[in-house]
Amino acid sequence: MLLIPLSFLLSLLCFGLLLRMEWPTKGRWVLQLLLIVCVWQSALIGMRFGYQMAWVGKLQPIGAVLIPLLCYFAYMQCVIGSLGKIASHTFVLSVLVLFAQHVIPVILDWIIIVSYLGYGFAVLRSFRLYNKNNQLVTTKESGTSHPLWFGAAILLIMSGVIESLIVMDFALMSGVHVGKLITFGNVTIFILVVLMSPISWRQSSTEAGHEMQLSSASPHDVALYENWFNQINQRLLHEHLYLDADLNLALLARKVGLPARKISQAINQQTGMNVSQFINKMRIQYAAQRLVHSESTVTEVMLDAGFNTKSNFNREFRRVYGVNPSEWRQNHSSTSC
Structure with a gap:
């Protein structure tokens, strides 16, 4: 056998x-x-x-x-x-x-x-x-x-x-x-x-x-997702909610006035990202500007951008820009000079 x-x-x-x-x-x-x-x-x-x-x-x-x-x-x-x-x-x-x-x-x-x-x-x-x-x-x-x-x-x-x-x-x-x-x-x-x-x-x-x-969403659904996304984006930017380190999906849903499921669907349909990735990208873009145009330390920028740990901040920064925060500041400082 x-x-x-x-x-x-x-x-x-x-x-x-x-x-x-x-x-x-x-x-x-x-x-x-x-x-x-x-x-x-x-x-x-x-x-x-x-x-x-x-x-x-x-x-x-x-x-x-x-x-x-x-x-x-x-x-x-x-x-x-x-x-x-x-x-x-x-x-x-x-x-x-x-x-x-x-x-x-x-x-x-x-x-x-x-x-x-x-x-x-x-x-x-x-x-x-x-x-x-x-x-x-x-x-x-x-x-x-x-x-x-x-x-x-x-x-x-x-x-x-x-x-x-x-x-x-x-x-x-x-x-x-x-x-x-x-x-x-x-x-x-x-x-x-x-x-x-x-x-x-x-x-x-x-x-x-x-x-x-x-991919098979009807034009009506696409327009609905876009409307929800604009509503979410406006609230995030207007009140700088994305900088709140304690922000979670439940709090965002209350602030925007939409169910958490609709927030996730709208962001995913419009950006291809989940909610966490989308918020972190906004935080990283804010941090990138602060690193170039301010004299704050990397840790101060990290905390102001809504991150609690350096490991998470560095990982997300590298995911968005391909370099760590210190390298970003050094590269763009030398460029501006």
Whole structure:
């Protein structure tokens, strides 16, 4: 009877998720690349431990460190809207793996472990800070993706822990429990991925349906959205509401006199952004002008613009202008001179 390793089923599941997404998707290419690497890596694991093809072990390390790295930056791209320093992270990790593989093999496993644990906790930390700093995003806009990325972070941390146990088992017990640990890890990860898959599929279907709904809106609906948007924009600018650090969707709805759902729909239809992204863009544009035309410190400008944390301010500034606030001030100060 032909044995089909569980890793092959994981590979097929990831491939199925990939097929559910349009290729290529501009705002999700890192996630799509992550799924491709997962298909590759799961197939290699199945070949190595399911059919004792030891030679594929040389191909595993690069994929092993790319998975947590790509997972972190897929989260950054899909949720935060910024890729940050993905190229430098990829280069450094790849060089470290190749160096360890050929020069100091003993540290290779620990590089992989640190990658899984480090990026896993980084996703959890960024996830928590993003939820704290983005009170303007409605549950409908972001809620479906929350379990998906939280589950992904747990998967990374779990993989790092299992990899640590495997390394210790080899060191202390000559690897007698490796088979059980790999099986336990594969079963647990498979169950979590299966539980997360409907969330991913539902999210893709919801987004596709939402885009279709907006693209097929009647002229009357478009005019209605435009009227709501003008009403929202006028109130935000006239009363400088966007500079209020405590502004949330409920408060904005009360000030404008529209239900929160209509505010989200109008902003999304007119700008392609959610409420939080739209408000933060207005704040960043205000901050950019202050940085050039005032002598206030970056921290003072950040607080005046409605941001509470430097990390969120820097991230949003880079998302809008591609540079951090200090670089923006330096570039435009030298230009004005």
